[in-house]
Amino acid sequence: MSKPIYIINGPNLNLLGTREPEIYGHQTLADIEKLCAIAAEDLGYNIRFFQSNIEGELVDFIQEAGSQGSVIIINPAAYTHTSVALYDAIKAVSIPCIEIHLSQPAARESFRRRSYVAEAANGTISGFGVKSYLLGLQAAIHLLEASA
Secondary structure (H helix, E strand, C coil), X not given: CCCCEEEEECCCHHHCCCCCHHHHCCCCXXXXXXXXXXXXXXXXXXXXXEECCCHHHXXXXXXXXXXXXXXXXXXXXXXXHCCHHHHHHHHHXXXXXXXXXXXXHHHCCHHHHCCCCCCCCCEEEXXXXXXXXXXXXXXXHHHHHHXX
């Protein structure tokens, strides 16, 4: 099997299912991980799934993905709008990166319209709820297969 697809989740995503379900839905992060693992396996891939509320841990995981993974799918959550560190980490690794969001940040508060991560990623998928993860997985696999 090829190197795993790294799916990285930022702050407060551990609260999915209970945190603002009208925006983020009722499924938990564990539910999303199971869906992604099944979808990836059905397509012949495996995943590494990670969540942290700590920016430095996310940077460490991005760096690990750069040496041990094939592609990054990242939901940087609130760090989307603030983290030059995540931007730099993504730029420093030589694998593709897809940014995803459950909600549509551009349709929300004005401060959410700037994404540092988008400036480093190959593409962004947002606004499709949990389906954003599955669409991100499809996009990641497309990038992998196009470069093979």
